Amino acid sequence: MEDQAEKLREIMRQKKNTASPPAGAAKSGASAKVSAKANEKMRIITVTSGKGGVGKTNLSVNMALAFARLGRKVIVMDADLGLANVNVMLNMIPKYNLYHVIKKQKTIREILVETEYGISIVAGASGFSQIANLGEEDRKDFIGELDTLSNADIIIIDTSAGVSSNVLDFIAAADDAVIITTPEPTAITDAYGIIKIIATEYDSLNMGLKLVVNRAKGAAQAKSVADRMINIAGQFLNLKVDYLGFIYDDISVQHAVLRQKPFMVVDPKCKASICVQHIVERMDRNKPGEPRGFGAMMRRLFRPSSSETA
Numbered sequence: 214m215e216d217q218a219e220k221l222r223e224i225m226r227q228k229k230n231t232a233s234p235p236a237g238a239a240k241s242g243a244s245a246k247v248s249a250k251a252n253e254k255m256r257i258i259t260v261t262s263g264k265g266g267v268g269k270t271n272l273s274v275n276m277a278l279a280f281a282r283l284g285r286k287v288i289v290m291d292a293d294l295g296l297a298n299v300n301v302m303l304n305m306i307p308k309y310n311l312y313h314v315i316k317k318q319k320t321i322r323e324i325l326v327e328t329e330y331g332i333s334i335v336a337g338a339s340g341f342s343q344i345a346n347l348g349e350e351d352r353k354d355f356i357g358e359l360d361t362l363s364n365a366d367i368i369i370i371d372t373s374a375g376v377s378s379n380v381l382d383f384i385a386a387a388d389d390a391v392i393i394t395t396p397e398p399t400a401i402t403d404a405y406g407i408i409k410i411i412a413t414e415y416d417s418l419n420m421g422l423k424l425v426v427n428r429a430k431g432a433a434q435a436k437s438v439a440d441r442m443i444n445i446a447g448q449f450l451n452l453k454v455d456y457l458g459f460i461y462d463d464i465s466v467q468h469a470v471l472r473q474k475p476f477m478v479v480d481p482k483c484k485a486s487i488c489v490q491h492i493v494e495r496m497d498r499n500k501p502g503e504p505r506g507f508g509a510m511m512r513r514l515f516r517p518s519s520s521e522t523a
């Protein structure tokens with residue numbers, strides 16, 4: 214965890230050195246351009262984790278389906294820029310993906326594809342490891358591209374696990390940053406590592422951090438994992454983390470993954486599906502309070518951190 218924390222701090226130091234002015238003061242570039250046409254109602258939800266393989270893509274896709282069933286227009290964006298998963302989970306091979314956006318050959322809107330499940334996806338760029346090392350300007354341009362999706366009600370961003378500038382940008386930009394862990398000690402430790410960095414670097418922001426415990430044996434186990442993390446975050450980081458809910462360890466998830474369909478579709482009554490439905494109902498009841506959406510996102514993203522303003 215220490216290594217990961219140090220790596221993140223280094224990234225944040227680099228970000229600060231090349232930081233752009235806050236969006237309000239921006240005269241040029243993506244932030245100034247996009248804030249003018251922001252859809253303040255659009256809700257941006259990131260799903261992230263410290264450790265890989267804990268259930269981000271399953272949660273992102275199935276949460277999107279549950280929101281769609283509530284009548285929301287939802288886009289899932291696969292921001293795992295090294296190993297795309299979302300399209301694999303949905304058995305789709307889109308012709309274009311984020312690689313083409315990063316290379317400025319396509320816009321995000323042009324690569325958006327509808328699925329048979331009532332949600333749209335932006336496919337990730339598998340095997341394009343260079344994206345992990347995108348420069349500051351390219352990253353900003355890329356995030357600026359999200360503005361073209363502003364007719365959606367909700368964008369769910371499935372990030373890669375762990376630490377990178379891209380992930381941090383997305384987390385900083387989100388209305389709701391969902392951190393997912395399993396009850397495994399290594400997953401908990403890594404999730405706490407991410408929360409700690411967010412707290413350290415963005416303490417002036419109300420991040421709307423939310424915790425989901427995946428692959429739990431039951432409510433009691435999940436609650437005890439969540440309570441521990443939330444107490445530590447409150448006590449040592451002075452950071453409020455909300456417990457959003459848990460998902461059962463459920464063989465139906467594995468079956469659905471093998472069939473390359475969302476478990477909410479294959480088995481809408483399975484334990485995991487019911488849990489995701491509860492999580493989404495809770496999120497839908499607790500909408501972000503202050504004006505959000507793209508303009509707000511850009512302001513959050515390009516606002517100086519507390520140490521810069523101090």
Ligand SMILES: Nc1ncnc2c1ncn2[C@@H]1O[C@H](COP(=O)(O)OP(=O)(O)OP(=O)(O)O)[C@@H](O)[C@H]1O
Binds near residue numbers: 262264373374460470
């Ligand atoms: N609730 C669950 N019950 C049982 N198995 C699960 C559950 N959630 C996830 N899994 C298993 O874990 C695997 C990884 O899940 P998923 O691909 O969603 O994780 P991820 O965090 O997106 O991984 P990566 O970091 O590689 O992107 C699934 O293929 C499935 O086998």
Ligand SMILES: [Mg+2]
Binds near residue numbers: 271
């Ligand atoms: Mg994934």
